[in-house]
Amino acid sequence: MSNYVEMWKSLGMDLETHDALCQVLPTAFGDVYLSQKSRPEAMNFWDFVVSEIHGIRPSELIEAQKNGQKVFGTFCVYVPDEVVIAADGIVTGLCGGSQFWVPDGEAVLPKSTCPLIKASVGARLGRTCPFFRIADMYVGETTCDGKKKAWEILGQDVPLHIMDVPQMKREKDIVKWAEEIEEFAGVVEKLTGNTITPEKLNHAIKIINEKRKALARVFEARKSKLLPISGKDALLMMQIAFFDDPVRCAQMANKLADELEERITKGVSVFPEGTKRILLTGTPLAIPNWKLHHIIETSGAAVVCEEMCTGTRYFENLVDETQTTLKEQYIALSQRYMKTNCACFTPNTGRIDDILRMAKEYQVDGVIDVNLKFCCLYDTEGYTVEKALKEAGIPVLGIETDYTDTDEQQLRTRIEAFVEMLG
Amino acid sequence: MSNYVEMWKSLGMDLETHDALCQVLPTAFGDVYLSQKSRPEAMNFWDFVVSEIHGIRPSELIEAQKNGQKVFGTFCVYVPDEVVIAADGIVTGLCGGSQFWVPDGEAVLPKSTCPLIKASVGARLGRTCPFFRIADMYVGETTCDGKKKAWEILGQDVPLHIMDVPQMKREKDIVKWAEEIEEFAGVVEKLTGNTITPEKLNHAIKIINEKRKALARVFEARKSKLLPISGKDALLMMQIAFFDDPVRCAQMANKLADELEERITKGVSVFPEGTKRILLTGTPLAIPNWKLHHIIETSGAAVVCEEMCTGTRYFENLVDETQTTLKEQYIALSQRYMKTNCACFTPNTGRIDDILRMAKEYQVDGVIDVNLKFCCLYDTEGYTVEKALKEAGIPVLGIETDYTDTDEQQLRTRIEAFVEMLG
Numbered sequence: 001m002s003n004y005v006e007m008w009k010s011l012g013m014d015l016e017t018h019d020a021l022c023q024v025l026p027t028a029f030g031d032v033y034l035s036q037k038s039r040p041e042a043m044n045f046w047d048f049v050v051s052e053i054h055g056i057r058p059s060e061l062i063e064a065q066k067n068g069q070k071v072f073g074t075f076c077v078y079v080p081d082e083v084v085i086a087a088d089g090i091v092t093g094l095c096g097g098s099q100f101w102v103p104d105g106e107a108v109l110p111k112s113t114c115p116l117i118k119a120s121v122g123a124r125l126g127r128t129c130p131f132f133r134i135a136d137m138y139v140g141e142t143t144c145d146g147k148k149k150a151w152e153i154l155g156q157d158v159p160l161h162i163m164d165v166p167q168m169k170r171e172k173d174i175v176k177w178a179e180e181i182e183e184f185a186g187v188v189e190k191l192t193g194n195t196i197t198p199e200k201l202n203h204a205i206k207i208i209n210e211k212r213k214a215l216a217r218v219f220e221a222r223k224s225k226l227l228p229i230s231g232k233d234a235l236l237m238m239q240i241a242f243f244d245d246p247v248r249c250a251q252m253a254n255k256l257a258d259e260l261e262e263r264i265t266k267g268v269s270v271f272p273e274g275t276k277r278i279l280l281t282g283t284p285l286a287i288p289n290w291k292l293h294h295i296i297e298t299s300g301a302a303v304v305c306e307e308m309c310t311g312t313r314y315f316e317n318l319v320d321e322t323q324t325t326l327k328e329q330y331i332a333l334s335q336r337y338m339k340t341n342c343a344c345f346t347p348n349t350g351r352i353d354d355i356l357r358m359a360k361e362y363q364v365d366g367v368i369d370v371n372l373k374f375c376c377l378y379d380t381e382g383y384t385v386e387k388a389l390k391e392a393g394i395p396v397l398g399i400e401t402d403y404t405d406t407d408e409q410q411l412r413t414r415i416e417a418f419v420e421m422l423g
Numbered sequence: 424m425s426n427y428v429e430m431w432k433s434l435g436m437d438l439e440t441h442d443a444l445c446q447v448l449p450t451a452f453g454d455v456y457l458s459q460k461s462r463p464e465a466m467n468f469w470d471f472v473v474s475e476i477h478g479i480r481p482s483e484l485i486e487a488q489k490n491g492q493k494v495f496g497t498f499c500v501y502v503p504d505e506v507v508i509a510a511d512g513i514v515t516g517l518c519g520g521s522q523f524w525v526p527d528g529e530a531v532l533p534k535s536t537c538p539l540i541k542a543s544v545g546a547r548l549g550r551t552c553p554f555f556r557i558a559d560m561y562v563g564e565t566t567c568d569g570k571k572k573a574w575e576i577l578g579q580d581v582p583l584h585i586m587d588v589p590q591m592k593r594e595k596d597i598v599k600w601a602e603e604i605e606e607f608a609g610v611v612e613k614l615t616g617n618t619i620t621p622e623k624l625n626h627a628i629k630i631i632n633e634k635r636k637a638l639a640r641v642f643e644a645r646k647s648k649l650l651p652i653s654g655k656d657a658l659l660m661m662q663i664a665f666f667d668d669p670v671r672c673a674q675m676a677n678k679l680a681d682e683l684e685e686r687i688t689k690g691v692s693v694f695p696e697g698t699k700r701i702l703l704t705g706t707p708l709a710i711p712n713w714k715l716h717h718i719i720e721t722s723g724a725a726v727v728c729e730e731m732c733t734g735t736r737y738f739e740n741l742v743d744e745t746q747t748t749l750k751e752q753y754i755a756l757s758q759r760y761m762k763t764n765c766a767c768f769t770p771n772t773g774r775i776d777d778i779l780r781m782a783k784e785y786q787v788d789g790v791i792d793v794n795l796k797f798c799c800l801y802d803t804e805g806y807t808v809e810k811a812l813k814e815a816g817i818p819v820l821g822i823e824t825d826y827t828d829t830d831e832q833q834l835r836t837r838i839e840a841f842v843e844m845l846g
Contacts (some may be wrong), residue, residue, distance in 0.1 A: 110802040111537065123606070138491045142590035143567045148769045149803035155770075162769060167565035176599065345587060346576075347569045375800065379533040380572035 004055035011133035018128045021100050032294045038270050042256035046236050058130040070192045073135030074205035077309045080333050083185045085204035087192040090394045092131050093242025096120040097286030099403035102131040108153050114363035114375045115403040117146045141165045143344040161187045169345050201329050205319045207246050212315040214250040218259035222304050223362050227271050228263035231303025232293045238310045276301040278423045279364040281355050283372040284309035295412050301419045305362040313340050343377035359394050365422040366395040427478035434556035441551045444523050455717045461693050465679035469659050481553040493615045494668050496558030500732045506608045508627035510615040515554050516665025519543040520709030520824035531576050537798045538826040540569045542821050564588045566767040586611045601757035624752050628742045630669050635738040637673040640680035645727050650694050651686035654726025655716045661733045662710035699724040699845045704778050705793040706801045707732035718835050724842045728785040736763050766800035775811045782817050787844040789818040797824040
């Protein structure tokens with residue numbers, strides 16, 4: 001990625017520290033990804049993106065900014081990309097998934113903050129990620145205590161708009177969220193200088209719906225008895241979906257889905273028969289957090305679905321495309337987003353229904369409920385999740401981990417024992 | 424308290440376990456409180472209440488229930504007592520402040536949950552606190568991740584209404600909170616069978632305002648250069664204010680304030696000249712959590728103010744008494760409650776203003792910013808608080824602790840060093 005040095009310099013990055021990251025990433029990727037056998041050819045795209053992760057997409061974004069477009073950095077699947085796209089803006093995810101950024105986060109946040117938040121704050125304040133430097137505005141939300149307070153620290157360094165996500169899911173909360181979306185639209189219009197019209201918003205809704213459908217097709221293929229793709233590869237596609245152009249993302253996911261569907265017809269599987277099928281539930285796995293998938297898929301099992309923000313929560317449910325006024329469209333957007341079952345809501349029984357449904361649809365042998373250390377929401381909800389699974393007779397293993405490597409052997413032991421125990 | 428055994432039995436309590444609690448409390452209270460010199464005479468009332476803590480008030484509540492009144496248990500200074508009083512209901516605080524209840528909480532909650540929540544859940548599920556058994560309904564709120572998810576577990580055991588506290592403080596959030604108050608009023612009317620009229624609500628508003636004014640008078644006396652009361656004693660009054668009848672609470676606080684004002688005139692101080700004055704900021708100290716006050720006040724310093732829920736956040740700001748329709752009254756209530764600066768809001772700059780103002784008003788020598796372990800909100804906000812204090816040239820010590828005794832010696836060493844360092 002050395003041909004991007006000038007770009008990084010102009011972004012005010014800490015080149016020396018960033019260099020260390022650039023050096024470990026290819027090895028990590030090689031060990032985890034390139035060692036896999038009979039991967040779908042369509043994965044070449046994502047392999048390429050990773051190989052230039054801090055170069056190719058950032059340079060596209062900078063090019064777009066030169067043409068007057070604005071880039072919005074987001075941290076949550078609740079922030080509606082549609083509104084930004086409708087104003088000719090660009091959205092990029094900003095969640096940090098590497099331990100590399102954690103120490104810079106811990107310089108200002110309590111150690112007992114979840115690693116995703118520490119890494120995200122650290123990536124910004126340490127100036128070691130181009131995406132965090134490029135975004136013209138950050139969009140925060142009130143989904144959890146850690147993020148809610150982290151915005152106050154990040155906001156001293158970068159323009160930040162906060163959306164107040166309702167904490168419950170009553171009828172009036174859908175109206176309330178629609179109002180937040182409308183307010184956000186005003187902020188986006190002001191920064192981009194572009195007016196959001198019903199036509200533009202409708203076009204944006206269709207773009208994001210197409211992306212959702214394409215990602216859903218890949219997941220649909222993972223329901224097959226013969227597995228045409230590893231969990232790792234599906235995760236990589238999802239992780240990069242947050243950073244990529246939505247139209248290209250849909251194209252590439254559709255291309256991958258074509259190949260997977262062909263594989264299913266031809267009876268091609270990337271795992272030997274009898275490999276145990278695992279549903280992962282819980283906190284998101286931001287790029288390059290491949291730790292758990294790697295352990296599971298080298299322990300005699302395959303991850304067939306992620307009930308996570310970096311999984312089904314990102315693409316399930318479509319926005320109604322038939323509304324013709326902004327008011328109605330904001331309500332339609334709110335209705336779709338409020339269907340997403342995050343542990344930040346109380347109660348959140350819909351998530352239990354989701355998990356039980358997915359366990360069936362993806363024909364899983366067991367569920368691993370994974371929690372990022374100090375994520376109070378998913379950790380506490382884990383009690384309810386595990387209880388419901390046990391009552392349904394589905395084996396479940398609760399795991400807590402962070403971004404470090406220190407617990408890898410211990411996790412491996414526990415996961416191997418769990419997989420062995422499965423029917 | 425043995426003459427209450429029949430009452431506890433009828434409440435379905437775990438008598439054997441509860442007995443252990445009854446045995447340690449008097450000793451703890453004796454060591455911390457009764458060892459103090461020249462305490463105000465008016466403290467006799469609170470000493471008596473503590474000596475019968477699980478007997479006298481619970482038996483009053485049960486008597487009231489026999490007469491058809493309903494008891495609402497609350498966990499947050501944001502839940503408006505006025506609405507309950509207006510429907511002839513009774514409010515009792517339910518926050519647990521003892522390590523005794525923590526293990527029962529940890530049976531269902533992650534260990535990395537704040538001790539206040541673990542103790543509260545444990546007190547209910549372990550059946551070792553009469554207040555938790557008596558309440559006809561619990562009232563939860565969405566102020567923090569831990570509580571938000573704990574309601575789901577508590578709600579399986581007891582009727583629970585949840586109020587969605589806005590996470591921000593914009594004009595529309597005041598309207599939204601007024602709507603939540605109105606919805607709560609409907610729930611209270613239904614359970615009590617009584618209609619809330621503007622007259623009744625106005626009367627209730629006055630009752631709670633009078634209580635606030637009385638508590639404020641005691642705090643006003645603490646601003647005096649000569650300290651007529653220890654921080655410990657003021658804390659005890661505040662802690663019991665959450666459980667007591669509001670009219671009696673006001674009477675007793677006014678009686679105490681009379682005595683304190685007289686002491687100031689006479690030049691009576693409970694601390695030797697030159698004792699360092701400490702402002703405590705941070706997370707609430709629920710009864711019987713006297714740990715930090717005891718350490719500070721046996722380390723050459725006095726606590727002169729608590730910027731806490733068990734402190735100024737409980738009584739500062741009055742509700743406008745001039746409104747005459749329910750709609751207007753709900754807005755007036757919302758306006759008052761939304762002035763309270765809890766770390767659950769983002770941004771929460773008002774709290775920094777409060778702390779700097781109190782540091783001046785109470786003539787403090789230093790600030791101790793105390794965080795209950797795993798309270799992400801106050802822990803993260805501590806960064807901003809301590810920065811602001813340092814910029815203002817006010818010495819500050821950040822402390823994290825829980826309900827155990829294991830860190831007492833370490834805390835004492837740090838606090839003694841801090842006090843010694845003060846001017």
